[in-house]
Amino acid sequence: MPPRPRVFAIGRELPPRTRAVLTLLSFLLPIVLWALVSYVPWLWHPAIKVASPGDVSWFKAELLVERAVFAEENAKIAATGGRIAEGVRANPVFLPAPHQVARAFWSAFNTAPILRGDLWLHQSLWLSIRTIFWGFAISSLLGVPLGILCGAYPPVSRLAEPVIDFVRYMPAPAFGALAVAVLGIYDAPKIAIIVIGTFFQQVLVIANTVRRHDPALVEAAQTLGARPRQLLLRVIVPSSLVDLYNDQRILLGWAWTYLIVAEVVGVSSGITFFINQQAKYRNFDNVYAAIIIIGVIGLATDQALAFAGNRLFAWRNPRQSRVRAFFGRIFAGRNLVLIGEKPKAESNLRS
Amino acid sequence: MISAPDFSLPDYRVQTAAVAERFRRLKERPVVLDVDHLTREFASNGGTVTALRDISFRVHRREFLCVIGPSGCGKSTLIRIIAGLETPTAGRMLLDGQEVSGPCPDRGMVFQGYTLFPWLTVTRNVMFGLEMKGILRDQAQREALQWIDLVGLTRFKDSYPAQLSGGMKQRTAIARALAAQPRILLMDEPFGALDAQTRAQMQAHLLEIWRNVDVTILFITHDLDEAILLADRILVLKAHPGEIQEIIEVPVPRPRSAAQLNSPEFLATRRRLDELIHPRLTDGSVEKLPIVRLTQAGDDVE
Secondary structure, three states: OOOOOOOOOOOOOOOHHHHHHHHHHHHHHHHHHHHHHHOOOOOOOOEEEEEOOOOOOOOOOOOEEEEHHHHHHHHHHHHOOOOEEEEEEEOOOOOOOOOHHHHHHHHHHOOOOOOOOOOOOHHHHHHHHHHHHHHHHHHHHHHHHHHHHHOOOOOOOOOHHHHHHOOOOOOHHHHHHHHHHOOOOOHHHHHHHHHHHHHHHHHHHHHHHHOOOOOHHHHHHHHOOOOHHHHHHHHHHHHHHHHHHHHHHHHHHHHHHHHHHHHOOOOOHHHHHHHHHHHHOOOOHHHHHHHHHHHHHHHHHHHHHHHHHHHHHHHOOOOOOHHHHHHHHHOOOOOOOOOOOOHHHHHHOOO | OOOOOOOOOOOOOOHHHHHHHHHHHHHHOOOEEEEEEEEEEEEEEEEEEEEEEEEEEEOOOEEEEEEEEEOOOHHHHHHHHHHOOOOOOEEEEEEEEEOOOOOOOEEEEEOOOOOOOOOOOHHHHHHHHHOOOOOHHHHHHHEEEEEEEEHOOHHHHOOHHHHHHHHHHHHHHHHHHOOOOOEEEEEEEEOOOOOHHHHHHHHHHHHHHHHHOOOEEEEEOHHHHHHHHHHEEEEEOOOOOOOEEEEEEEEOOOOHHHHHHOOOHHHHHHHHHHHHHHHOOOOOOOOOOOOOOOOOOOOOOO
């Protein structure tokens, strides 16, 4: 029998099945833990949900009471010979069970806003996504070119990076009051907070990535007659493009982390307002659902971008992708050039 | 390997009439590259290290000149200075009689590490220098395909560098450098990273290309056989500081092939290079490693 392959070998590539199972487990384990705490009555459950109040004057059905308090009150009643209260062990209100949160994914979208003028969940979400989009777009529009210049030209780096390094230690929310004073109370200051939170990191991250370009490629281009502008646009930027793309993915996640603080600036809005409002009404299942939806949106965006990246940078991973093979078959014979690949290559190889 | 001097070999300076005639005609050709008293010093730990001292030589049109020397003799520094990637401390270079400095496509370069642009296909890589000259895309592509054909990579014109073997990568790099139509092609140990078989193939390819393309080649190598097989003349450098030791006119007749590796002229040149690059100790013995025997008695392998 061949020896069992060791799973815990450093740097060993895992078989696809094992990888899929582990990915699934990575999500499943926290959920299982949560379900255990929620459904196994003797695990945690620090409170008692009153079923019948008995003779305890201040107990009511459905009331959550701490276990110690519940026992104390019952002991007092028992001493006087009255009817003792009954109840079941329960978790505090801020930990709803998985099925309640699962239901909330549906119901949160259907819960009409209680106050007139408040927004539905999907409207709140859309507002948040818009804020993120503009914040990240503005930050990237300034930060990416500046970062590239810093990475390529040491004088620009010397001029820009020290002060950026200094500013990035100032927490973005600290600029909240200033942003409101300058930009009003609606969307603009929120977008500004996201820009402030992202931009300074972005310049440094992009500059570092560009600085890591292979100098040998620049030298090769020079001996082929490339001038400084061409070196930047035709060599340094394309050679860093894959890493820049991945940086942008990470920075987008960064922008999301600033969303919640941004949205309490000025008039609270978006998903943050929804979460705060639901917490006020003690609808914690909706709160969890909203938080998880943020995570799902983030993960989905990132995975979509990763997928698009693999397709976009075909030269990094030059095997025929299934998507391109599919389109290749559809458009076979037609003069179609998909990004990063010329379908004619295949026929040439075969002939 | 030649273990002991073989006195039956001719002197490496003896040339047949045909070879001598070839050299006479070669030296009548115009000088393409004139390296004039080149010196390069580096600052190091408060002192200066002289990497190259007073290097002067000339390369004639369509000549194949090899530069060899022990490691640390500054041969890479020399070729990088000629390419314009480093600046000399003193001295100058003339290309076709004009003083030059800084990198320029008239001094094309092929690097040991291929340095292909990984995000471009073979065709687009070869087109790069043409596009830098401002040649329009269609025209550049037509020309690039001719160069790709010349190095025998037509089947792989749409492949990315990551899909190519080392030899194919280096052929692409040669095509890319040639497409920019350099006056002189500088090659910095271009086959150093290839396995022995591929290297032999590439040497034959390069000779074939050189025969058919109007190009002068300055080729750096540390492989003595490679230098003899390829070169018209071999510039031998010595280390610390890097200075010219001798310029050898290779007496092996052309056209060259691997079959000449054991010809008397080849072996004679090889012996001379060995003397220059790996000088024997004064008492004629070979330096031995001070190794203590660590195996059991009777466990001999030789």
